[in-house]
Amino acid sequence: MxxxxxxxxxxxxxxxxxxxxxxxxxxxxxxxxxxxxxRNHHLFQPLLYQVATAGLSAPSIAAPLRQILRKQSNATVLLxxxxxxxxxxxxxxxxxxxxxxxxxxxxxxATHAYFGHDDWAQHAPGLKTLDDAFTIRRRVLLAFERAEREDDPERRQEWLNFVVVGGGATGVELAGTLAEIARHTLPREFRRSDPRRANVLLVEAGPRLLPAFATDLSEKAQRQLEKLGVQVRTGTAVTAIDDNGVILGDQPLSARTVLWAAGVAAxxxxxxxxxxxxxxxxxxxxxxxxxxxxxxxxxxxxxxxxxxxxxxxxxxxxxxxxxxxxxxxxxxxxxxRGEKTVQPFRYRDDGSLATIGRMAAVAQFGRLKFSGLFAWWVWLVAHVYFLIGFRNRLVVLLDWAWSYWTYQRHARIVIGSDQADESDSRLPKDV
Amino acid sequence: MxxxxxxxxxxxxxxxxxxxxxxxxxxxxxxxxxxxxxRNHHLFQPLLYQVATAGLSAPSIAAPLRQILRKQSNATVLLxxxxxxxxxxxxxxxxxxxxxxxxxxxxxxATHAYFGHDDWAQHAPGLKTLDDAFTIRRRVLLAFERAEREDDPERRQEWLNFVVVGGGATGVELAGTLAEIARHTLPREFRRSDPRRANVLLVEAGPRLLPAFATDLSEKAQRQLEKLGVQVRTGTAVTAIDDNGVILGDQPLSARTVLWAAGVAAxxxxxxxxxxxxxxxxxxxxxxxxxxxxxxxxxxxxxxxxxxxxxxxxxxxxxxxxxxxxxxxxxxxxxxRGEKTVQPFRYRDDGSLATIGRMAAVAQFGRLKFSGLFAWWVWLVAHVYFLIGFRNRLVVLLDWAWSYWTYQRHARIVIGSDQADESDSRLPKDV
The missing domain is CATH 3.50.50.60 (FAD/NAD(P)-binding domain)
Structure with a gap:
């Protein structure tokens, strides 16, 4: 060049x-x-879990880097x-x-990490890129489809058991949304199986959910999740993940869908x-x-x-x-400009927010802590505000309003089949 | 079962x-x-070319079959x-x-067919499914990226040459939109290459474009396309397609992106x-x-x-x-109900519409024929009307209004990499 x-x-x-x-x-x-x-796009990762759970379409939370920088004439983008x-x-x-x-x-x-268990990756997809989000969306939607096709009650329940590993913000958001999908979005659409029989289990190895928040907010988050129908197990380590499910400590749990929100590596x-x-x-x-x-x-x-x-x-x-x-x-x-000394970097903590599900969230701004509906509104306004692009803000608000009133999730479209899925006998080919 | x-x-x-x-x-x-x-969704195929050309996101033109039929209690959907x-x-x-x-x-x-040349499929993707649309979107967007990275002017131009094979509605729509992207959407975003130097060639083996329409509408469509910057070659057969481009009759044309809109097989x-x-x-x-x-x-x-x-x-x-x-x-x-005789099936022709690009279309309703801006409005209203779901109609209208005013296309997000692409040395891996 x-x-x-x-x-x-x-x-x-x-x-x-x-x-x-x-x-x-x-x-x-x-x-x-x-x-x-x-990649050709900047990704608004805080809302990626909504693409994975079919609430938003990919272009709503991604913008081409070239488009963002098109007016900055000293900048070149290289893919x-x-x-x-x-x-x-x-x-x-x-x-x-x-x-x-x-x-x-x-x-x-950073990317997701499996603490030395790289073989868990195929069984428990993580969530960092749009492709990851499509993989999770596909597995979750196909699990309900497989349950519908299954005559044996025990095997049907295995398809309705969902395990989310990791009690940070992503794990909490995924678990809360899965419970909402099972209880509110899908029930009328299946004839032979009942999506409300889905179990969503959130497993955290540490003593509490959302360790970045104050202790009482962790407790509130857990109560809000349980109200949505999520089972929460803290202080529980996952010791194995395979085709059949997970092992928690030494107790096996059959589950066909396991999502990974636990480890991050640079x-x-x-x-x-x-x-x-x-x-x-x-x-x-x-x-x-x-x-x-x-x-x-x-x-x-x-x-x-x-x-x-x-x-x-x-x-x-x-x-x-x-x-x-x-x-x-x-x-x-x-x-x-020739200036020699620069003040060292100082992180300014503007506060933390985590959403849990329908109208529930926790928020912490310095000593100010709150949860529930008001926290959810703050979360919503902050996330729409920081989205890049006027169009995206408008469409995301529209999608949320629509989901709120109808309980529907408009992006329930299964796209593609990744290689892991194709070699995976648990999932139908060519769907 | x-x-x-x-x-x-x-x-x-x-x-x-x-x-x-x-x-x-x-x-x-x-x-x-x-x-x-x-697949788990019904697809509104008439707008699929807009997903391929980054104007719409996939969930805007697809709806889960279960959701469509959820209120019809005698119907079961099986994936x-x-x-x-x-x-x-x-x-x-x-x-x-x-x-x-x-x-x-x-x-x-039906699916697309290559008239016995199945090896053309990897070089010239067709457009029938959402996965096809993502493949075309990826190849088109990456071609401009490769042109930007290329120092040699001749090779750069090869990345800016686009060939669309087939002059039916899909071919006309793809070619018109590609020309609009090159001339209006991308120019300010690249620093080293000029997207306006893109050549879009539409090749049709028959004597005219849009053979389902009246002859004068075919001519009008061709003139409208040429005004948008598309080169049209009718009466020209493609005899070969490979990594380097196409052979038209016995004349080779170097082009890194070839799209297939010619053949359909049941x-x-x-x-x-x-x-x-x-x-x-x-x-x-x-x-x-x-x-x-x-x-x-x-x-x-x-x-x-x-x-x-x-x-x-x-x-x-x-x-x-x-x-x-x-x-x-x-x-x-x-x-x-025990009725023995039924009238044989009769097709009622409600008219034909094909859009060409920004505010240009052709329409034919029996003897009534028209083209240009009014035809485009009719096309727009008809396509929004037949879309399934109130939300989709609203979002598609919003997207179109936004694209119209800004010349932007919001779904310019490269997703995944299909197997054909991965084994294809022309495209970067891992982008």
Missing amino acids: ADTDARPHVVILGGGFGGLAAARQLDDPSLRVTLVDR DEVLDIDLAKRQVQLAHGTLDYDFLIVATG SPLGRKLHVPLDRAGRVQVSPDLNLPDHPEVFVVGDLASVSQPDGKPVPGVAPAAKQMGRYAALCILARL | ADTDARPHVVILGGGFGGLAAARQLDDPSLRVTLVDR DEVLDIDLAKRQVQLAHGTLDYDFLIVATG SPLGRKLHVPLDRAGRVQVSPDLNLPDHPEVFVVGDLASVSQPDGKPVPGVAPAAKQMGRYAALCILARL
Whole structure:
């Protein structure tokens, strides 16, 4: 790729919350920006569980990176995959070429991890990408279809048993929505099986749900989930997952659908930097988000492990990634202006929100804590506000209003069949 | 599957326009209906090209069959695949069980065909299912991405050459929309390549576009397409398609993206009936849509070959399929009431519409013919009217209004990678 532009070149790897925030902050004609992602879109991950549970269609929570940055003339978007990073040469090796950089921002995020049990992946899909969401949507919808076709009551119930592993925000949201689908969306549509007989079990190894929230909110979340019909088991470790279901401690549970919302590991790109990683594979960066000995390289978002001046770690959430991306961009702009010292990164906690289901949520803003209907409204307004694009906001609101009144979920469309499914005797082929 | 219900049992194979119309017409508590489809949704195929060209999201033009029929208590939906039909035993063999029938309606439609060149399929995807639409969307969007990454001007142009094979309604719609995307949607978003340099070539072997319309409308459609920037070549046969592009007669044309809108063949299920098929694989049925010697078996929609009293064949379009489905249902109800004679099926031609692109269309209602803006409005109203579901109508109208004002297409999200793409060296992996 021809490089004739003399302006400083900032290369950003990853178009998630961190990378995109950095690119937008670098809207300055004195430098040029190249954003590399292997997908063509930015994904609003906080609502991904709604694509998985058929409440929203994929384009409602995704926007093409090119479209987002089309008016920023110093920014180029490249659809490519990063193979390697050469810190000495200041060069990124892509699958289709190389990029020289003056500054590098690595923002490739995290993926789900199975704590060394990679064979669990085929039985218990996780939720990070749109393809993951379609896989979960397909498995959940097909489970109810298989139950309808099954004459044997015991085997039918196995298709109606759902296990969600992991009691963080994603696990709570998935479990609550599954219970709502089984109890309210589907019942009138099946003739031989009764979707209301579905069991949704939420398993958490730690002592309580939503560990990022205060203890009393965890309890409230659990009560709200149980009211929706979810069984909650905290302090329970999953020791095996296979075709037949899960083993909880030493107690087997037959279930044909297991969803994984438990483990997160940093992007494998961290290893290409040849610097110390923490246990979750995250890169330990300096207080100004730099690599040691490489002040021109920043790591932001879920891939970065950074401690605050008060000793607390920065959580792996979208607002933190955005703040880090903006901080890295401001550092670069300051250094290009010749400023030597920059204040270390400080995470500003704007509060935490988790939705549980129909009109139930928990919220925590500093010392202010609340739950139930009001928390749900705050959750709704915040999530629509942060969605990219006026059209998406409008359509998501419309979809939610429609789902609220009708109990229907408009995206109940089974698309494709992934390879894991095809080699999986539990699922029909060609459906 | 337990069969204890004594009511007459109508089994319908296929949940397209024909099968669904039949099922709805059979809303009568004195009989029971089982609708079998290997997909969980009814698809509004006339707008499928808009999913392929990123204007609509999949759930906007698809609705779960269960949801459509949920209030019809005599109807059961089964998600399964038909393996065989035993006319003597009156039994359908499914992948997961068997169904006994008193009446059978076969409505499994058509798929695209490559006139004996099955190896063309991997190079030139056709458009019949949602998965097909995603494949086309992916290839088209990735072609512009590859052009952006390509330094060599000749190879870059190959990525910007698009060939659409087949000048029927689907080919005309695809070509017109591709030209609009290249000229209006994408230009400001690329920094190194210019999407306006895209060539869209529409190739038709016959003497004119839209052969189902009057000659002067074909000419008008061609002029409207050319105004949008599409090159039209009629009377030109494609003799080869491979990785490098197409051969037109004996003239090679380099193009990295070829779309197939030329051939249609009836569903392979027709062969299971062991009756004479026509050249396109369609089942030759009696004037009352029955199989010879099997008055309890009906074939409707694109799978049926039926001649009118005036000798004209019934066209393979959605209104014809719906009319046939309703006719078969009314025949069954009449026979159950003991009526012996039924009027033979007559196709009522309600007119033809084809859209060409932004505010251009052609329309023909009997002797009434018109084109341009007014035809486009008629097309729009008709297509929104026939969409299933109030929500879908609203969202599709909203999407169209938004696209109209902004020239944007909201569903420009690349999803998945099909097997053909993965084994295809022309496309990046993991994007």
